[in-house]
Amino acid sequence: MTAEVWIPLLSGFVGALVGGASSVLVVLIQAGRDRRRHLQELAMQMAVKEWENHAAIVLKRGGALGPMSYYLAEAFKTMKMIEARDGNLSPADHIQAAVESRLTLQALVAADPNRPSWADEKKPS
DSSP: OHHHHHHHHHHHHHHHHHHHHHHHHHHHHHHHHHHHHHHHHHHHHHHHHHHHHHHHHHHHHOOOOOOHHHHHHHHHHHHHHHHHTTTOOOHHHHHHHHHHHHHHHHHHHHHOTTSOOTTTOOOOO
């Protein structure tokens, strides 16, 4: 008679643990996805704002403006770096980001040799 009481009781307890654990796991996964989505939205806003600022400078002083894809790639790289280091970026991290940014721009220029270099174009006379 003891087994008749304990087996259903233990089954119910194990079922409740499994159900509760799966709920917690789903909440943790969703929180991670929400955080990544928020960082992607911030990167998009950062890229658009930076592109708009550079466009205003180009209109005022002359020069050339890189494609939006360049600004998006740089913003997403920056956000990934911030996320990987929990927001604690060192001066060396900023230098590394600048070097990578320059390499990306050089690759874009090399990919389209008929377009003038976006970084090196001079102010109109």
